Amino acid sequence: MKKAKRSLYEGLYILRATLSDSAREQAHQKIISLIESLGGNHEKTIDWGRKKMAYRIKGSGEGHYYLIYFSLPTESVLEMNQENRLNEDLLRFMNVLIEEVPAANEITFKQIVEVER
Numbered sequence: 001m002k003k004a005k006r007s008l009y010e011g012l013y014i015l016r017a018t019l020s021d022s023a024r025e026q027a028h029q030k031i032i033s034l035i036e037s038l039g040g041n042h043e044k045t046i047d048w049g050r051k052k053m054a055y056r057i058k059g060s061g062e063g064h065y066y067l068i069y070f071s072l073p074t075e076s077v078l079e080m081n082q083e084n085r086l087n088e089d090l091l092r093f094m095n096v097l098i099e100e101v102p103a104a105n106e107i108t109f110k111q112i113v114e115v116e117r
Contacts, residue, residue, distance in 0.1 A: 014063035040072035
């Protein structure tokens with residue numbers, strides 16, 4: 001039997017800013033539960049807090065941002081995305097493949113283009 005390939009992901013999730021603290025924590029736990037129900041492992045969450053968005057999404061001008069690091073079988077990603085689209089508390093989400101989970105609770109952006117003068 002072939003073993004399913006697992007990949008490491010960084011997910012950016014924007015929840016409605018109008019949620020109460022307990023409702024926001026429930027929405028966060030719903031995302032984690034979905035990952036685990038699809039055979040994944042939650043590695044780490046970084047809470048970026050409430051921030052103003054560049055443009056309104058679903059009538060909201062602010063959102064509560066989470067960076068969630070997780071591993072997941074690659075065949076489960078499509079199902080996860082479909083379930084996230086049905087989550088009414090979730091304004092936007094994006095998952096990208098990464099090589100490793102950052103050690104610190106802050107992320108640093110690498111300069112990928114060097115400018116010659």
